[in-house]
Amino acid sequence: MFDIDRWREIFQSMGKNKLRTVLSGFTITFAILLFTILLGMGNGLKNTFAGFFSRDAENAMFIQPERTSKAYRGYQVGRRIEFKNDDVEYLAKNYSYEISSLIRRNRMHVDFSYKEEKADYELLGVDPGIQFLEMATPYKGRFINQLDINKKSKVIAIGRKVEEDLFPKGVSAVGKHINVAGLAYKVIGVFTDPGGDNEERLTYIPVTTFQSTYGNNNIVHQINLLYNPDMSTDEAIAFGNRMVRALKDKHNIDPNDQRAIRNTNRAEVVQGTAGVSFVLDIIVIIISIGTLIAGIVGISNIMVYIVKERTKELGIRKALGATPSSIIMMIMFEALFITSIAGYLGLLIGTGVVKWAAPMLEEYFIKEASVDLGIIIFATVLLMISGIIAGYLPARRAAKIKPIVALRDD
């Protein structure tokens, strides 16, 4: 196999037939290049799409009370609906299977300061479950916990951006006290959030602290919840509707009043996007397979042509004493060599182009365009095998042709 003379013959044949060599190599290089770029773009498109919806947990619901739009049970139109702690207790009691985490969420916009630095941020009073709903990760210190809720502690978890804004570089906010609208809160942790800068400019305190400090009441601005992930999307949507109907009844709202309670149910979004995601997957797969088939057909054609073109040469070699197997080997090794080098080249250029173009494509809704190296290598090997099979069949035929037939052909 590593007979130096055989390789010398092969290199000479390739070197003296440059056009043929370059042409067959180009087919492979181009197919792999195209495959890599298309796959990269497809993945980028999918990333963009997934990115729209992955900022919060997928099983979240946000129940927001508004004003009524219909008169009902003697109440006037335009009445402001307000949730209280007992609404949360009511949900917990009646939907213990469907709800895995209930979160009260109160908010206001206030001024913050630390030493000389001042800025204004959203202050959110929450239950600890918010961490999982927002998919926030405390990378320094910790998040609000149940003990903070029970003790109504004056503690605060701040977003990464807040720490960046208020604290000098290199100084950790954890353990420091910051001034929030005149009150001192102890920073217990700094978190990151996949929602980006906006969600990293949020700050969280225990909802009990919020209620007692700002108004001394039991009002809940918004009820968030994570539903039981065992439920199907359809079940979750049905549950959301059922729950809103019950809340409407509890607050004397017309069941047909669409305004009074607004429920943003992620299950509905998920159901809408699953189809699109699936279609995107199919498109990427079809395009990739199409490119590969085009490459396979290309290299097969060229191999058939090469063997045809060399029929006479092969006949001469046979007349001079070449055995059929040596003829087949010569063609196979040449095909193998060209396809592996060309495939590798396509792989290098393709991944290079994807890497280079990825940042520029962000503008066009193609986010983090990238390719799995394993898939590209698989594609290259597939093309190599196709080239070899496509070369083997005509090579075997050429090796079987009687030299006299091959030589007559001129």
Place this chain on the structure above:
Amino acid sequence: MIQIKNLHKSYPMGKDSLHVLKGLNLHIKEGEFVSIMGSSGSGKSTLLNIVGLLDEHDDGEYFLNGQLIEKLDEKKAAILRNKFLGFVFQSFNLISYKTALENVALPLYYKGENRKQRLKTAMDYLDKVGLKDWANHLPSELSGGQKQRVAIARALVTKPKVVLADEPTGALDSTTSDSVMDLLKEINREGMTVFVITHEEEIAEQTDRIVRLKDGVIMSDEKVNHKVNA
């Protein structure tokens, strides 16, 4: 060297078959210089192909160098061709991208000789046919006569038992033809069995024995009496 007994060969032509060789008997001894004469369609090329192990016969017996040739697979045929036979074709059949030297050395590659050895031997044979200075030229840079000399050197390089020449002068003008025939004669004088196929009377007359073939049978087989002052 070559002994043929009652040799038959036919080619299938659709439903029918074309009976080309109809029971040939021929014995060529070592060192002979024989020509097969015949018009096209007489079966002379078919005979050469069978003798050259490029084709198989249907019926009869063929002994090459005392060895009965039957049911040869491609691999065995290739080895025997390489060992016992040297070919010279009408259209030269040199490999276009190899130099004269590399073309001559190619049979030795298939014989399994190492590169240094085979290039040295090839150069010796190129020298013998007077083309040492053209060793590194491609066939496209050589004249027809030079190409045929390269082909003859290639046929000789493995020191075969028989050189088979199929219309070796068919593509050459008369002057060049004569020099190629002179070369073949010289090879024959050195003891090589040479077997020429031709349809030209002048070429056949330069050999020692003429076998005339017509419609697949041997019409005559006679020694040539060379004129002393030819």
